[in-house]
Amino acid sequence: MKIVVCIKQVPAKDAPLAMAEGGAWIKETDIGFEMNEPDAYALEEALRLKEKHGGEVIAVSMGPERSKQAIKEALAKGADRGIHVADERFYTLDPLGAARSIAAAIRREPGVDLILTGLQSDDQGFGQTGVLLAELLGLPHATIIMQIDVADGRMKLKRELEAGWFQWVELPLPALLSIQSGINKPRYATLKGIMAAKKKEIVSVVRAELGVDEPATQHIERIYVPHKSKKTEMLTGSPKEVAAKLVEKLRREARVL
Amino acid sequence: MAGFPGVDFIDFDSLLTGDEKLVRQTARAFVDEQVLPIIEKHNREGVFPRHLVPQMGELGFFGASLKGYGCAGMSNVEYGLVTQELERGDSGLRSFVSVQSALVMYPIHAYGSDAQKEKWLPKLQKGEALGCFGLTEPQFGSNPGGMLTRAVRKRDRYILNGEKMWITSGSIADVAVIWAKTEDDVIHGFLVEKGTPGFKAWDVHGKYSLRASVTSGLAMTDCEVPAENLLPKAEGLKGPLGCLTQARYGIGWGAVGAAMACYDTALQYAKTRKQFNNRPIASHQLVQEKLAWMITEISKAQLLAYHVGKLKDAGRVDFSKVSMLKMNNVWMALECARKSRDILGANGIVDDYCIMRHMNNLESVYTYEGTHDIHKLIIGEKITGIPAYM
Incomplete structure (x- = not known):
């Protein structure tokens, strides 16, 4: 199987975020970046499919030069080669713009059987890029995938629904799947894998050269730091009424029950 | 997570x-x-x-x-x-x-x-086979050249006699690298396999330090090994000392890790523990002094480790620089553990937190692989040209 995995590089979870001038994006200097965690599950699933069915895994990432590190990590874990869609201002793209760019890069790869994405990105969290990508490439897709069984050019897929329900669906190949986080336990890059990755190929294509520079359909006006405030509210009534109100608040407002 | x-x-x-x-x-x-x-x-x-x-x-x-x-x-x-x-x-x-x-x-x-x-x-x-390194003896620690362990050639075999002490992984090792003097008084290395008749390993009990690793004593009593078990390219004390330079280099970095664990624990604790007017103890000047000292020393230790590493990659490091790395960074880590323990107060002594474990461990690390003082003497000899080990 020829499997493409889409990987985004996002600010590290513990990174101290500060707003950039203009207030529409974060200051990128002085913070660390890491592979988007939902994408790590997609990568692991791709590597397992390759181990089972043979073929190759191609890691695709879009972003500035630094996002090559996410591709390198994928190569160190066992992906065979990488494609970097270079763009310094990728963060101004909306999910459709991102999907168009990645679709253009993937169209250059003949014979792709399967495209895997994470469920969403940990930074912007639209959860749109994967399904838009499938639409642009004219591929069937399924989301929130918990299990993939491939046989005879078709896939039997387990999707996670709400409230503990699951759904089994069948799709033909080629197709695109967005993988539910937690589906597997992503492997560590071994030290030998990191050494081997030095010799693997990463092809860079400049986004502007892909012919996909339509203006974004949406853009970020301003980002905010969540405002923290403390408020004391006295519940009144009989103990029974107060207890009922408290349970309601814990359930609806604090959402801890 | x-x-x-x-x-x-x-x-x-x-x-x-x-x-x-x-x-x-x-x-x-x-x-x-x-x-x-x-x-x-x-x-x-x-x-x-x-x-x-x-x-x-x-x-x-x-x-x-x-x-x-x-x-x-x-x-x-x-x-x-x-x-x-x-x-x-x-x-x-x-x-x-x-x-x-x-x-x-x-x-x-x-x-x-x-x-x-x-x-x-x-x-x-x-990791299918484990190893240990037998240099230190009950009577010879900082002065390994005085070792008593002997290897006597008998036809196609060597007969080893002697005792080694404070040997990490001794009793779980499948192969021991044993350093012994041959009849010409020159130190050589021998590979002794587990189960060789005359080879015995026992564990040191009652340790307050390095409790999650095995520390053993080794005894060789007319322990016969084939002559081909001699390491052919090591002759004299520089053989084992060359190994120690490698290990000390890793310790120099390792100590930074122990210090980071203690510092991070103390920093998080100081920001959440409240005393006097419900203010975090991190707001107290004496606590900040300790935290600032630690982060400064950790930063210096990182740079020293990195620089020595780069020199080593370039083949330009001599053992005295590795001595400085080991000496400084382990001392720094032990001081960080002590200051962190202080910041955690009574909580610092229990194993709900990592600090006391690191502190106890670092007491060993301060001593093994060349004591803190021996590394001072190595640096002293390097800069004065005068050995002061006697």
Whole structure:
């Protein structure tokens, strides 16, 4: 199987975020970046499919030069080669713009059987890029995938629904799947894998050269730091009424029950 | 689960390449996910977490900076970042890896015959065989040249007699690198396999330090090994000392990890523990002084380790620089552990927190692989030209 995995590089979870001038994006200097965690599950699933069915895994990432590190990590874990869609201002793209760019890069790869994405990105969290990508490439897709069984050019897929329900669906190949986080336990890059990755190929294509520079359909006006405030509210009534109100608040407002 | 975010005040990470960060990321995740959840129990019970060995082998931690025989061939900085993270977990675990890598695999790689290398290195790399290093004796620690262990040639065999002490992994090792004087009074290394008649290993009990690693004594009584078990390319004290330079280098990085664990614990504690008018103790000047001291010393130690690593990669390091690295960084880490314990007050003494374990471990690390004072003398000799060991 020829499997493409889409990987985004996002600010590290513990990174101290500060707003950039203009207030529409974060200051990128002085913070660390890491592979988007939902994408790590997609990568692991791709590597397992390759181990089972043979073929190759191609890691695709879009972003500035630094996002090559996410591709390198994928190569160190066992992906065979990488494609970097270079763009310094990728963060101004909306999910459709991102999907168009990645679709253009993937169209250059003949014979792709399967495209895997994470469920969403940990930074912007639209959860749109994967399904838009499938639409642009004219591929069937399924989301929130918990299990993939491939046989005879078709896939039997387990999707996670709400409230503990699951759904089994069948799709033909080629197709695109967005993988539910937690589906597997992503492997560590071994030290030998990191050494081997030095010799693997990463092809860079400049986004502007892909012919996909339509203006974004949406853009970020301003980002905010969540405002923290403390408020004391006295519940009144009989103990029974107060207890009922408290349970309601814990359930609806604090959402801890 | 968000793992350890690292300690980086001076943007140390800007010195690191992407590959170096990846190596650290692997070791860091391994420690966060596999070591930290179990280490206090192993330390309390005094049991080496042997179940971690196969995975450490698979990840490439053993002999990581050696080339060939399945080894990863990492740079010295990359290898150092691995030991840093391992010791952030536990000095005992890092000691185990240091012994396996620098004191067993390195001498076989550097001084061994092709047959010895082919027999042992692939197994040691995978963790399928474990090794130990027998240099120190009950009566000879800082002065290993005075060793009493003897190897006498008898036809195609050597007969070993003597005793070794404070040997990490001694009783669990499949192969021991034993240093002994031959009849011409020259020190040589011998590979002694577990189960060789006349070879005995027992464990040191009652340790307050390095409780999650095995520390043993070894005795050889008319212990016969084939002559081909002699390491052919090591002659004299510089053989074992060459191994120690490798191990001390890893310790210099490892100590930074232990210090980071203590500092991070103390910092988080100081920000949440409230005393006097419901203010966090981190708002007190005397607490800030301790935290500022620690982060400054950790930053200096990181730079020293990195610089020595780069020199080592360039083949331009001599053992006196590694002595400075080991001496300074272990002292720094022990001081950080003590200051951190102070910040945690009574909570600092229980194993709900890592600090007392690190402090106790570092007391050993301060002494082993060349005591703090011996490293001062090595530096002293380097700058004055006068040895002061007598």
